[in-house]
Amino acid sequence: MDEKKVMLSGIQPSGELHLGNYLGAIKNWAARAEEFDCYYFMADMHTITVRQTPADLRRRTLEQLAQYIACGLDPEQNTLFIQSHIPQHAELGWVLNCYTMFGELSRMTQFKDKSAKHKDNINGGLFTYPALMAADILLYQPDFVPVGEDQKQHVELTRNIVQRFNGIYGDVFKMPEPYIPKAGARVMGLTSPDSKMSKSTPEGCVFLMEAPESIQKKFKRAVTDSDTVDPVRYDPINKPGVANLMNIYSAVTGKSFHEIEAEFAGQGYGRFKPAVGDAVIETLRPIREEATRILADKAYLESVYKAGAEKASYTANKTLRKVYKKVGFVPR
Numbered sequence: 001m002d003e004k005k006v007m008l009s010g011i012q013p014s015g016e017l018h019l020g021n022y023l024g025a026i027k028n029w030a031a032r033a034e035e036f037d038c039y040y041f042m043a044d045m046h047t048i049t050v051r052q053t054p055a056d057l058r059r060r061t062l063e064q065l066a067q068y069i070a071c072g073l074d075p076e077q078n079t080l081f082i083q084s085h086i087p088q089h090a091e092l093g094w095v096l097n098c099y100t101m102f103g104e105l106s107r108m109t110q111f112k113d114k115s116a117k118h119k120d121n122i123n124g125g126l127f128t129y130p131a132l133m134a135a136d137i138l139l140y141q142p143d144f145v146p147v148g149e150d151q152k153q154h155v156e157l158t159r160n161i162v163q164r165f166n167g168i169y170g171d172v173f174k175m176p177e178p179y180i181p182k183a184g185a186r187v188m189g190l191t192s193p194d195s196k197m198s199k200s201t202p203e204g205c206v207f208l209m210e211a212p213e214s215i216q217k218k219f220k221r222a223v224t225d226s227d228t229v230d231p232v233r234y235d236p237i238n239k240p241g242v243a244n245l246m247n248i249y250s251a252v253t254g255k256s257f258h259e260i261e262a263e264f265a266g267q268g269y270g271r272f273k274p275a276v277g278d279a280v281i282e283t284l285r286p287i288r289e290e291a292t293r294i295l296a297d298k299a300y301l302e303s304v305y306k307a308g309a310e311k312a313s314y315t316a317n318k319t320l321r322k323v324y325k326k327v328g329f330v331p332r
């Protein structure tokens with residue numbers, strides 16, 4: 001029998017999901033369900049490396065699950081679960097901590113960034129987070145790990161851990177590959193087109209659950225340039241703001257850059273920006289409505305994450321047992 005390849009990814013429920021998460025990640029995941037055996041989880045254990053308000057974390061975790069489903073991740077076809085429901089993450093995380101070097105962890109750019117940002121709380125978890133992420137991945141023996149550019153270094157570290165561990169104990173873990181979406185799906189901030197769309201710059205970030213009027217306001221304020229000769233033209237080097245809007249418009253309408261240029265030929269940003277806004281609003285409308293409906297159905301949500309945890313823990317437990325045996329723990 002031809003086994004399906006396995007794909008796994010996680011998002012931290014540390015903020016609201018936004019258009020960048022959807023176009024750059026979740027939308028592509030939904031399209032992969034047929035081809036791959038897919039696991040997606042809410043990485044709640046990772047979020048407490050920085051302080052969280054407990055009630056907010058709980059609410060956002062469930063909201064995120066509802067939004068995943070509303071974005072097209074069918075729980076019948078994908079294994080959707082909450083990280084903290086699977087104790088094997090913490091258990092394998094500890095083991096892998098012992099196979100991850102201080103020097104390796106010190107080189108992680110996300111650690112450097114986050115410790116610079118949270119100087120009052122540079123805790124051990126923040127430092128060893130990549131070992132937990134390696135455990136998240138390796139428990140499920142995935143072939144591919146779809147991540148953004150910013151997480152590539154962590155997947156590379158995971159590969160080093162696999163090499164080290166398998167080098168000592170034999171073929172325990174499958175070597176995972178990062179799966180970086182093509183540049184076209186990379187959504188930049190509307191007010192800062194040189195950096196990724198991010199919830200930390202809310203004025204340039206379009207949230208999945210945001211009201212249409214608010215979305216439209218953000219698009220009208222999107223950064224472009226002072227080109228009046230041939231404004232809507234794809235030139236990411238010289239016109240990054242416009243290129244980003246074209247990317248977004250292309251992603252939500254399926255139109256090519258050529259088609260978009262033709263559509264807005266001779267027109268200024270006053271026509272273009274609201275058109276992009278409208279197209280995004282229409283794409284997000286059914287997602288927002290569906291997510292709101294799902295979130296109100298607590299019994300359904302619970303049934304989804306319980307079924308997900310049951311499926312995930314079967315695989316996770318199999319891997320953990322093997323690891324415990326290899327390192328020499330007495331079987332329970």
Ligand code: TRP
Nearest residue numbers: 009010011012043046133136137
């Ligand atoms: N570290 C990822 C992020 O901050 C989230 C994450 C945690 C993840 N565990 C993972 C992603 C495993 C992919 C695979 O975005």
